[in-house]
Amino acid sequence: xxxxxxxxxxxxxxxxxxxxxxxxxxxxxxxxxxxxxxxxxxxxxxxxxxxxxxxxxxxxxxxxxxxxxxxxxxxxxxxxxxxxxxxxxxxxxxxxxxxxxxxxxxxxxxxxxxxxxxxxxxxxxxxxxxxxxxxxxxxxxxxxxxxxxxxxxxxxxxxxxxxxxxxxxxxxxxxxxxxxxxxxxxxxxxxxxxxxxxxxxxxxxxxxxxxxxxxxxxxxxxxxxxxxxxxxxxxxxxxxxxxxxxxxxxxxxxxxxxxxxxxxxxxxxxxxxxxxxxxxxxxxxxxxxxxxxxxxxxxxxxxxxxxxxxxxxxxxxxxxxxxxxxxxxxxxxxxxxxxxxxxxxxxxxxxxxxxxxxxxxxxxxxxxxxxxxxxxxxxxxxxxxxxxxxxxxxxxxxxxxxxxxxxxxxxxxxxxxxxxxxxxxxxxxxxxxxxxxxxxxxxxxxxxxxxxxx
Ligand code: ARG
Numbered sequence: 001x002x003x004x005x006x007x008x009x010x011x012x013x014x015x016x017x018x019x020x021x022x023x024x025x026x027x028x029x030x031x032x033x034x035x036x037x038x039x040x041x042x043x044x045x046x047x048x049x050x051x052x053x054x055x056x057x058x059x060x061x062x063x064x065x066x067x068x069x070x071x072x073x074x075x076x077x078x079x080x081x082x083x084x085x086x087x088x089x090x091x092x093x094x095x096x097x098x099x100x101x102x103x104x105x106x107x108x109x110x111x112x113x114x115x116x117x118x119x120x121x122x123x124x125x126x127x128x129x130x131x132x133x134x135x136x137x138x139x140x141x142x143x144x145x146x147x148x149x150x151x152x153x154x155x156x157x158x159x160x161x162x163x164x165x166x167x168x169x170x171x172x173x174x175x176x177x178x179x180x181x182x183x184x185x186x187x188x189x190x191x192x193x194x195x196x197x198x199x200x201x202x203x204x205x206x207x208x209x210x211x212x213x214x215x216x217x218x219x220x221x222x223x224x225x226x227x228x229x230x231x232x233x234x235x236x237x238x239x240x241x242x243x244x245x246x247x248x249x250x251x252x253x254x255x256x257x258x259x260x261x262x263x264x265x266x267x268x269x270x271x272x273x274x275x276x277x278x279x280x281x282x283x284x285x286x287x288x289x290x291x292x293x294x295x296x297x298x299x300x301x302x303x304x305x306x307x308x309x310x311x312x313x314x315x316x317x318x319x320x321x322x323x324x325x326x327x328x329x330x331x332x333x334x335x336x337x338x339x340x341x342x343x344x345x346x347x348x349x350x351x352x353x354x355x356x357x358x359x360x361x362x363x364x365x366x367x368x369x370x371x372x373x374x375x376x377x378x379x380x381x382x383x384x385x386x387x388x389x390x391x392x393x394x395x396x397x398x399x400x401x402x403x404x405x406x407x408x409x410x411x412x413x414x415x416x417x418x419x420x421x422x423x424x425x426x427x428x429x430x431x432x433x434x435x436x437x438x439x440x441x442x443x444x445x446x447x448x449x450x451x452x453x454x
Contacts, residue, residue, distance in 0.1 A: 001082055020079045020318050023325065027080050030115035031108070032064045034191060035084065037211045038103055041203040047102065052095050059092030060084075066091075079318075081105050081112075102201035103194060106225040106313040110190040113321060115212065117234055120328045121183035125176050127335035128241060129451060132172050134339040135248075136447055138347075139165040143440065146422050147255075147262055147352035148360060157363060158356040158422045161347065162444065163435040168251070169447055171244040178237035186230035189214035193221035196312045225313045228306055231320045235299040238327040239292075245334055246292035249285035252345070256282055261351045266344025269337065284341040288334045295330055298323035353422065358398035361420040362387055364428065365397075368419035372411040382409035 010018075036057045043053025063084055077083035088096040142161030149159040189212060192198065192205040198221040205217050218224035255262040265282050273279035301323045305316050362383050369379035386408050390397045398420040405412040418424065430436030433443070 001078075001085065015078075018078060018315075020321070021073045021077050021083060023322050024080045024109075024318075025073065025083075026325065027109075027112045027116055027321075028067050028084065029064065030112040030119075031080055031084055032060050032067075034108065034111045034115065034212060035088075035099060036060050037208050038191065038203070039099055040211065041208050042098075042101060042201065044207060045201060045203045047201045047203070048098055052098060055092050055095050056088070056099050059088050059096060062091045063087040079105075079109075081108055102199040102203065103191070104196075104225075106195045107190045107193040107199075107221075109318075110193075110225055110227070111212070113324075114186050114188070114190070114214075114230060117186045117230055117324065118183055120324075121179045121186065121234065121237075124238070124241070124328060124331055124335070125179045127332055127339075128172050128176050128179070131245075131335050131339040131342070132169055132447075132451055134342040135165050135169045135172075136444075136451065138342060138345060139169065139447070140444065142347060142349075143437070143444075145347060145349045145352050146356055146426060148355050149435075155355070155357065155360050158360055158425050159435040160426060160437065160440050161349070161352060162440050164251075166440075166443055166447055168244070168248040171247075172241070173450055175237060175241040175244060178240060179234075182230065182233040182237045184215065185233050187213075187215035188218050188224075188230075189216070190218045190221075190224035190227070193218060193224040196222055196225055222311050226309065226311055226317070228302060228317060228320050231324050232299070232302050232306060235295075235302055235324060235327055238331055239295045239299040241331060242292040242295035242327075242334065245338055246289045248338065248342075249282075249288040252285045252341075253282050253289070260355070262348055262355070264346040264348065265341070266346070268344055269341035282341075284337045288338050291330050291334045295327045298327040356422045358396045358420045359387055359390065361422065361425045362397065364425045365416070365419045367428070368416065369409055369411050372413075374409065374411050379409070382412075 039048070039053050039056035039060065042048040043050055048056070066087060067084075071087065073083050074086070077086060085096065085100070088099065139162045142165060145161030146158045147161055147164060148155040149157055149164065189205070189209045191208050191212070192203060194200070209217050218227070252263060252265075254260060256265055265280055269282075269284040271281045271283045273281065302320055305319060309316060365386070366376065366379040366383045369382060370376050374382075386400060386404060387397060389404060390400050393400075398417050402414060402416070405416045426435055426437060428436065430438040432439060
């Protein structure tokens with residue numbers, strides 16, 4: 001493809017370090033598509049005759065068919081673009097040498113990568129929606145469940161089971177918005193930029209954009225050939241999604257321990273031990289948690305690459321695809337596995353409720369005093385002293401004698417201990433976004449609506 005300028009052949013080491021077909025082979029449908037659009041545009045511009053343009057487009061269709069039928073790279077195929085060029089010569093003969101008129105692999109690879117990424121954003125979006133569906137289905141079964149919510153991993157306040165699971169639903173909604181934005185940013189067409197200065201042939205970029213379905217045309221050929229913002233943005237969306245999967249997984253791993261005992265893992269997504277017959281391990285959640293680190297590595301890798309480069313294309317950019325494909329592949333494995341593992345969880349509602357010890361309603365007790373006229377500061381002090389007394393005498397807060405309450409604050413009445421009820425605590429929080437039963441019903445409606453097809 002570029003041998004004319006060189007007297008000697010390439011070192012085998014150059015070949016080894018330079019060959020990217022192992023990674024970029026999957027770009028072939030997009031490369032064929034953009035090449036057909038290019039052949040059409042060259043014909044429309046009068047650069048090629050109608051017959052030449054048609055021959056190239058038909059040849060490219062046969063190339064696509066051969067690859068779909070299993071055609072494999074040969075040793076001289078540096079990347080998918082050179083492989084398709086070779087196959088096109090085999091299929092269409094010498095006219096194949098006219099396809100590369102006015103274009104470069106620089107605008108070609110940027111265009112093919114963007115087409116692949118647009119498709120990937122849709123696939124990941126659908127996989128996230130599937131996980132959300134699974135969470136929502138389980139959340140609907142937990143409207144009567146309560147469990148401790150933790151801050152600093154210390155029991156904080158009781159919340160509805162639905163509320164807890166939906167706390168993992170909304171971050172995924174934001175991830176979907178991030179993928180939609182990444183897709184929008186990706187949908188800018190570099191084709192026509194040539195190697196760096198723009199094509200010298202009068203092809204219609206509008207025609208190209210329309211036939212390839214891009215949203216916009218790049219404004220600057222130097223920028224367009226070196227721009228990998230779309231890779232970084234997509235990888236950020238991937239990394240954020242992976243982090244959310246990791247956090248969800250960690251909740252399940254933790255709450256599935258014998259010590260917590262809030263959830264039980266199903267057979268389809270847990271493993272046993274080769275030695276310990278009693279074991280049931282949440283491998284899917286652990287692998288999902290671990291994947292977060294790998295996807296983060298991919299994001300850091302593209303940012304590091306971009307950071308070191310001057311303007312225009314440099315070969316460093318070839319590795320953008322390794323990072324991007326790895327992250328997307330991983331998510332397309334993690335998200336459906338998580339959806340499956342979530343769907344088969346069983347929740348131990350009695351254990352969840354039993355873990356809501358009365359000290360967790362200390363805030364409600366302070367609120368009780370506030371409603372009777374005390375300041376919150378004063379109430380906090382009084383309730384704090386009761387918590388200390390209970391702790392020192394080794395009993396639950398709601399088991400302290402009534403006299404202890406009235407001694408702690410004059411505004412405590414005989415009904416004080418009722419403020420320590422779990423359900424009362426939830427019922428007090430029907431504020432929008434709160435864990436009260438009415439608020440949670442409204443939240444469920446909102447979640448269902450957000451998943452409904454638009
Ligand atoms: N395989 C290359 C890549 O993925 C294609 C672009 C090659 N461009 C070049 N100037 N050598 O980046």
